[in-house]
Amino acid sequence: MRALLAHRLAAPVAIALIVVALAFVLPSNFYLRVAALVWISALAVIGLNLLMGFAGQVSLGHAGFFGLGAYAVAVLPAQFSLHPLLALLAGALVCGLIAFVVGRPILRLKGHYLAVATLGFGILIAMAIANESWLTGGPDGMPVSRLTLFGWRVRGASTWYWITGALLVLGAWLAVNLVASPTGRALRALHDSEVAARVAGVDVAHYKLIVFVISAVYASVAGSALALVNGFVTPDSANFIHSIELVTMVVLGGMGSVFGSLVGAAILVVLPQVLTTFHDYEHLLLGLMMMVIMIVLRSGIVPSLAALIRRTRP
Amino acid sequence: MTTLMKRMGLAALVAGAAAMASPASAADTIKIGSSLAITGPASFLGDPEAKTLELYVKKINEAGGVNGKQLELVVYDDGANANKARTFATRLVEDDGIVAMIGGSSTGATMAMIPVFEDAGIPFISLAGAVVIVDPVKPFVFKTPHTDKMACEKIFEDMKAKGIAKVGMISGTGGFGKSMHGQCLGVAGNYGIEIVADETYGPKDSDMTPQLTNIKSAPGLQAVVNPGFGQGPAIVTRNFKQLGFDVPLYQSHGVASKSFIELAGDAAEGVRLPASALLVAEKLPDSDPQKAVVTGYKAAYEEATGQPVSTFGGHAYDGLMMLVEAMQRAGSEDPQAIRDELEKTSGFMGTAGVVNMSPSDHLGLDLTAFRMLEIRDGDWVLAD
Incomplete structure (x- = not known):
């Protein structure tokens, strides 16, 4: 059991099994849509978790990259008749480049300064999207043309369920491989102590930048996926609250846990749907649950439970 | 361990899914859905809209319902977030089994929800402002506010x-x-x-x-x-x-x-x-055909909520009443029949003005629906 848990492919395999198993359980398109939203959020959260959980850097502007990815598949096909898939890649490329250029000066900063700098960056992107209405449709958003693959129009909740599920599994697989690579080791060293990592010969600024770029690409792809699923984008996807939501998902599920990213995303996407029955007390209950989880399971749900199980079952 | 984690995750999701399932609807009620910005930055729109819908659904039910059946209103709060609105729209169609939809307080939320109702063939009356909602005309999408x-x-x-x-x-x-x-x-x-x-x-x-x-x-x-x-x-x-x-x-x-x-x-x-004439309800001349509607709505809303009336709640009133009349004319609550009758709405007197829908106009208001007002001594008066 412990060997299984320790295996580096445990998380992606578990996620793949969940995606397949749920497809047989979920009764209607509504549930499939909620699941697809979970997969999309989880994808962005895995990327952010690489940055927060493994490299120990906080980004409060990740929705900026998410929004850029979303608007890439909306704007590029509409303005330049680019195929949505190429637009998705272009969005990811642009986000990677922006993260590279912006990251170089920002990642010299530490702690709160880094958080504030990324916060500013995210807000800047959100403002640009809301204000350049000739390009982005402004605060009311703009439609996204339907994705066509080999003459087949991609639509329907179950189709998107499988596409987003596959994206998530791919993202999780890439993430665990990254973590297991020499780069991953350098990142963890950096997380534990930047000074020690530097003494051990790790190029701190270089590795921080790499992981920032990678996490930006994850967010961008997730944003593109959401825009394609919805067929419509609004600046909400890039706003500050969404950045906070992503960070909360990371912390709730467990920093440094790929599977925790899925759990965190699942809780924050599914719970509001469950709690609508409580009407006025919805936000109260959501806040209460988050507080209790953070107090009882201090290092996030998955790592805390894993540690608990390891202790009780020697 | 992996299996255990997997099970936990699965159990959590399935439990969530089970809790979301709503009880099966009784056959003698007509379900109407709504997703509004009841909280958040656009709550000044969604709050009076939700209160109006709840108030008038209750009144209609007390008066015997529609076609002998009681109305059942399902309202969700999307906080003007387009992505949330889209999810609630899917939920209303797939899970709650509504026959018609009112709402979408903001243009963004409305535009995100439109494909859901167009695909499902369920009439959707939006309460948002922008003209893009009904231009070009979409078969199942209507709106009540002026553009x-x-x-x-x-x-x-x-x-x-x-x-x-x-x-x-x-x-x-x-x-x-x-x-x-x-x-x-x-x-x-x-x-x-x-x-x-x-x-x-x-x-x-x-x-x-x-x-x-x-x-x-x-x-x-x-x-x-x-x-x-x-x-x-x-x-x-x-x-x-x-x-x-x-x-x-x-x-x-x-x-x-x-x-x-x-x-x-x-x-x-x-x-x-x-x-809208709602702002000057009492000051309208008695000969004005809109006077009865706007004073009636204003009095009912202010009595029920204790808050001053707003034009936004009026849009919800117009949408609900148009829908009810369409269902009465259709004599059924088949979504396609409701849509067909909604499109034939003519001479409907709402808080926004006279509505005359047609296959090429799913708003149905003309410029006479707007009144030119002037502010005098801290109050609204008719300008001309």
Whole structure:
């Protein structure tokens, strides 16, 4: 059991099994849509978790990259008749480049300064999207043309369920491989102590930048996926609250846990749907649950439970 | 361990899924869905809309329901978030099994929900403003509020009648101001209006004197228009007075609430704006065919909620009543039949005006629906 848990492919395999198993359980398109939203959020959260959980850097502007990815598949096909898939890649490329250029000066900063700098960056992107209405449709958003693959129009909740599920599994697989690579080791060293990592010969600024770029690409792809699923984008996807939501998902599920990213995303996407029955007390209950989880399971749900199980079952 | 984790995750998701499932609907109720911005930055829209729907569904049910069946209203709060609205729309169609939909407080939320209802073939009456919702016409999508384009046309019509041709514009950069600004530029030519100055301000700006000074220096200026809502127009109005303009100021229907007059104070005196008859319900002449509807709604809303009536709740009233009449005419609650009857709505008197739908017009209001109001002694009066 412990060997299984320790295996580096445990998380992606578990996620793949969940995606397949749920497809047989979920009764209607509504549930499939909620699941697809979970997969999309989880994808962005895995990327952010690489940055927060493994490299120990906080980004409060990740929705900026998410929004850029979303608007890439909306704007590029509409303005330049680019195929949505190429637009998705272009969005990811642009986000990677922006993260590279912006990251170089920002990642010299530490702690709160880094958080504030990324916060500013995210807000800047959100403002640009809301204000350049000739390009982005402004605060009311703009439609996204339907994705066509080999003459087949991609639509329907179950189709998107499988596409987003596959994206998530791919993202999780890439993430665990990254973590297991020499780069991953350098990142963890950096997380534990930047000074020690530097003494051990790790190029701190270089590795921080790499992981920032990678996490930006994850967010961008997730944003593109959401825009394609919805067929419509609004600046909400890039706003500050969404950045906070992503960070909360990371912390709730467990920093440094790929599977925790899925759990965190699942809780924050599914719970509001469950709690609508409580009407006025919805936000109260959501806040209460988050507080209790953070107090009882201090290092996030998955790592805390894993540690608990390891202790009780020697 | 992996299996255990997997099970935990699965159990959590399935438990969530089970909890979401709503009880099966009884066959003798008609389910109507709604997703509104009850909380969040657009709650001034969603809150009166939700209260109106709940109030009138209750009244209709007490009076025996529709076609002998009780109405059942399912309302979700999307906080004006388009992605959430889309999820709730899917939920209403797939899970709650609604036959018709009212709502979408904001244009973004409405546009995100449209594909869901078009695919499912369920009539959707939006309560949001922008003209893109019904232009081009989509078979299952209707809307009740006036469009910003109509507000521009009403203002320019009034100007043309007064011989005003050179106009300065100062627009908010929020969704409403931006959209209306574009529409005004588009229709200005039709009324022989020339925009001689065009300035903007941000949603959080606290002083618009520089922009207004620029406008004031524009040669031949005869009037100023201010599309926007929130506190921006109130600040513009105060700065406008301080700078001693000698031309009229036109606001939009976006400021049609008592709080605007309170914020702008004395400076609001003489400001003109196009708005719904609801604001001047008691002041309408008895001969006005709209008087009974607007005074009736105003009294009912204010008595039930203890809050002053707003035009936004009125849009929800119009949508619900149009829907009920369509169901009565159809004699069934088949979504396709309701849609067909909604499209045939004619001579319906709502709080927004007379509605005459057609296959090429899913709004059905014309310029007479707007009243040109003026603010005098801290209250709205009919301008003409």
